[in-house]
Amino acid sequence: MTGDPNTLETALSRPTAAGSPPNRFRGISARLPRVVDEHQSSKTDGFPESAGVESIDSTLIPGWVPPELDTTKAHTARIYEYLLGGMHYFDVDREAGETALRHVPQAREILQENRAFQNRATRFLIASGITQFLDLGSGLPGTGNIGDVARAEHRQARIVFVDFDPMVAVHGRALVAAADPAHTAVVEADVRRPAEVLADPELRRVLDLEQPVAIVMTSLLQFFAPEEDPRGIVAEYLAAVPPGSALVVSHITDGGRPAQAEAAVRAWDQTTSQMYMRGREEIAALFAGTELVEPGVVPRPLWRPDGEPRADWEEIWGLAGVGIKR
Ligand SMILES: C[S@@+](CC[C@H](N)C(=O)[O-])C[C@H]1O[C@@H](n2cnc3c(N)ncnc32)[C@H](O)[C@@H]1O
Structure with a gap:
């Protein structure tokens, strides 16, 4: 060679x-x-x-x-990796992360609380009998990824990670090889093309779409432009799974500080993705066709916290919820 x-x-x-x-x-x-x-x-x-x-x-x-990696522009998955204290990022991603931190100093806490919400939602769903997870816009599947959390609760849990960042695929393949290939897959694809994602042979190998599936879209839909119809995309995924399936969504909001939020959004312009803030109504509308699990669409730290939620939960911009398909 x-x-x-x-x-x-x-x-x-x-x-x-x-x-x-x-x-x-x-x-x-x-x-x-x-x-x-x-x-x-x-x-x-x-x-x-x-x-x-x-x-x-x-x-x-x-x-x-x-x-296969483009290292000339910051990528969201790697900026997240930097902000979450991981190791797999380039200088350009660190710089973008630092810019975001200048505008939203609590950005790290927002991301940590996002993962914590995702983990609580995963455990809740496993306890409710859902053992298949489609993690859309999964990010780098590092330690404590949704698969680790699900498998810790249920050894036979099935997980498919989907992301369009090739670095996620590079790491994901390693993860699959190291974890449980029979029950895990990584698909490199654009979530905005649901038909292609849902037809992917690897996804089909791992997930049985005749059985309930948790469609997980955490901190993803904020990268979809209004004209890309995020609500329609969510609906397409929900249409492909049976009643009793779940939708897990978290989405950034402006935290009641639109000027600061706007600056953070502009900071994302230097990356390969654009970010869009949405308000409560728009985020709640993403759950159309589902029944919201208590306590509904709420700030992430307030969604079924394990103990007392952090006192400064208002600083954790964004909303999250879990809906069960009717
Ligand atoms: C902010 S990270 C969130 C990661 C993880 N879901 C979490 O909540 O921690 C967003 C991820 O979505 C991916 N992403 C953004 N737009 C995408 C698209 N159209 N198709 C696939 N992945 C996408 C990015 O590459 C990134 O890994």
């Missing part, structure tokens, strides 16, 4: 550009060698023995970036 730009050997021997590279892969998951295996026919020859396949990090392969 000498000369193939996708091989690790080639990546290792590639001269690093003079000066500091504009983008550096901050870290590579312990699972990445499995991904690398997909790009090369030989095994992990070339890694120092002492590193061990499971402990390789990016310092061993300076400047190596999976060739």
